[in-house]
Every structure is written in C-alpha cells, then in structure tokens.
Amino acid sequence: MIDPATPTAPAPNHEQLDAAAQSARRERVTVIALVAMLFYQGFAASIVSVAAPWIAISFHLDGAGIARLFAWISLSALGALALSRMIDRHGRRRMILWCMAAIPVFSIGTALAANFVAFTAFQIALYAVLGAAGAGCIVMLSEELPIARRARGQSFGGLAASVGAGLCVFLMPIFVAYGWSWRWMFVISAAGVAMLPAMARLLPESERWELSEAAGFTARSHFYDVFQPLYRKRSITMIVCALAIAISTTAANAFGYYHAVSVVGLSAAAASAMTIVAGGIGLLGFPLGAWAAERFGRVPTVVGFGIFITAGHLWFFWGPPAHFAWPLMWLSAGYFWFNVCDNGGTVATNAAATELFPTPLRGTMIGWFALVGAIGAVISNAAVAMLANAMGGLSMVVGALSIIGIPAAILFGLMIDETRGMSLEMAGKEDEFTTSEN
Secondary structure (H helix, E strand, O other): OOOOOOOOOOOOOHHHHHHHHHHHHHHHHHHHHHHHHHHHHHHHHHHHHHOHHHHHHHOOOOHHHHHHHHHHHOOHHHHHHHHHHHHHHHOHHHHHHHHHHHHHHHHHHHHHOOOHHHHHHHHHHHHHHHHHHHHHHHHHHHHHOOHHHHHHHHHHHHHHHHHHHHHHHHHHHHHHHOOOOOHHHHHHHHHHHHHHHHHHHHOOOOHHHHHHHHOOHHHHOOHHHHHOOOOHHHHHHHHHHHHHHHHHHHHHHHHHHHHHHHHOOOOHHHHHHHHHHHHHHHOOHHHHHHHHHHHOOHHHHHHHHHHHHHHHHHHHHOOOOOOOOOHHHHHHHHHHHHHHHHHHHHHHHHHHHHHOOOHHHHHHHHHHHHHHHHHHHHHHHHHHHHHOOOOOOHHHHHHHHHOOHHHHHHHHHHHOOOOOOOOHHHHOOHHHHHHHHO
C-alpha cells in the first residue's frame, strides 16, 4: 500500500513525452546512419588486403613487395590526421559526408590505375578519407548515445565494419572462380555513392559539437592541445600503446589471407570459407567486448584482450605443423581466437579513446591514433619486408611482431584512467578544459 503522505513523482506531460520520443528517434536514426556508413567503409578498406594475392600477380610483387605496398599506403594517416582535425573544427556531419563522397572517386581511380605508382597513390588517398570518416563515426557514436549504451554503440559500429569486410571476403573467391579481375571490387566500392543522399538526410550534426562551436571552444582549440598537462599522461600513454599495437597487429591483419593462400596453400575458396566462418563466429567479440567494458571496465577489457590476442596470432602464423592433416581447421581455430580478442579489444579501446578527451579534441585524438598507427604499420611492414627471408618466411616475422602487443596492454592498464559509468563531460574533463581555454 502507498502511504498517502509519501510524495510521488508527477506523471510526465505531453511535451516531455514528445521530447523523449524525438530524442529516441534521433538516436535510432543516427545509429542506423553511422552503422550503415561503417559497413560501407569496412568493405572498401578490406579490398586491398583480401585481394593482395591477385594484386601481387598484376603488379609482379612478391611477399616483400606487398609489404612495401602496405607501408606506402600507411602514409594515408597524415591525411587522416588533417581531416580528423577538420572533424573537430568544421563539424562531424559535414566532414563525414565529404569523406563519404570522396570514397567512390578514389575507388574508381584505383580500379582504373594502369601502373603500380597510380594504384598506390589512389590507395593512399582512399585510406585517408576512410580513416577520417571512420574517426567521425566512432566519435559520433559516443556523443549521441547515453552512458549505459556507449560501449554497445561501439560494438554495433565495429560489427558493421567487420560485416562489410566479410562481404568483401565472400565476393573475392566468386570473382576468382569466374575469372573476374580484382579491379571490379573497387567498382563495387564506388557504387556506394548511391547511399550518400540517404545518409545526408539521416545524419544530424552532433549536439555536443554544436554547443562547443557556439561557445567558441572549437575555434580556440589546437591539434596539439591533447598534449597539454591536463591530458598529457593520457595522450602520450595511448599514443605509445597505439604505436606498439599497430606494430604487433598490422601485419597479422594484412597477411592473414595471404598466409592461408600463399604459404599454407589453401585454395581461395577454402581461405574465404575460413575467413567467413571463423571470422563470423569471431564477431561475438563485439558484444562480448561491450559486455566486459560495462561489467569490468574499459581498461581491464583492453588489457585482457590485448594480451590474449597474441596467442591467436602465434597459433595462426606459426602453424600448422608440417604435414598436419587438417590445416584448414588449425588456421580456423587461430583465426577465430585472434578475431574475438581483436573485436572485443576494439570496442573497449574506442570507448575509452572517445571518453577520455573533450568535444573539441575528440576527433583530433582519433587522428593522432591514426598517425602513430600508420607509423607502426610502416615499421611492421618494413620489418616483414626486411626480415622475411632471414627469418624463414613472412609468417615467422608476423608472429614475432605480435608479441609486442603484450607490454603495450600492460602499460595501458597501469597508466589509463577508467571511464566506465561516467558522463563524457566528466570522463573528458570538459569543465577543466573549457576553463583553461577562457
């Protein structure tokens, strides 16, 4: 029985219900638009690695040559950093849509490239806009979702990008079976221009960015503000970790399909089946990472997955043993394991990275991660190119590089602040930042 003397909360009026319904609709529409764009970006970004064996044939490249190609493509991070800074200065929506419009242009340029230099130039440009568009989408997922659903939103985004990559893996053996060139994959990527009008209608501007812009904080901020004393420990630690993780995982992510086809000797169909089935089951890492990030915290989740992923890399690239009867099963087990860890760690890392910095610096910090990630990618691919012959093959080098991720995960756990359950303003020290800017 309710005590009549006990005050009860007033029932919400029609205006409050209307506002709640509009907020829920905005959130739903925004997430749909961001997830759709991340799916598209995942497809476009995966083509060059999935098609690497056939690109190598077209341009007469060996394993070291493919590694050099990936190293050149890593230069795209300089463009991604500049564009990510523009996401903070000129708005999330505007820059995401401009980058989305550029993806089909550079995809067509890649498809038509007649020589290796032109191919590489268009890939550098393509990955620059892909990196910036992805950064904008990741930032908006954090800014548009409430505290309890931020990690889940990052898992939706990561899942969408992975499914997009999975579509690329699914199509590649079909193209090979019918004798179609890998260039048609980039034509399909260019067809994504058809989704741009719908995305322009669905995607709103971030309210947090609009408030920061109206107050003048975005105009007064600089790309180097992430290193001011308020954020220095966070930014430097995360940059060092991002560099080490890039060194340890870039080659593993890039050469998985190549290892299965060109080293172990699987057919394109078998390698694609492994990637789709084992990688598809590995998508469970996204909801698992979201659950762990909310249950145990962002930092413990990054540390746990960051350490365990190395076991999967070593199993995959240093196996199977000679004359093993079921190489496809061996590779599938390793591929599943390191994908679960990679996906789960990505959710927690993206959540932490977007929560630890204020609105005027959120996209900029993602751009810094892209830059140091590219440096790590160059180091990783250069190591593969230089050491492959000396160490007995590309796959031995890739496995050895993955071990670097273990100290990076431990450093992250020791130095980074936990943000689980905190508002973006509190986690990013927004009040202190705006006070220092005035």
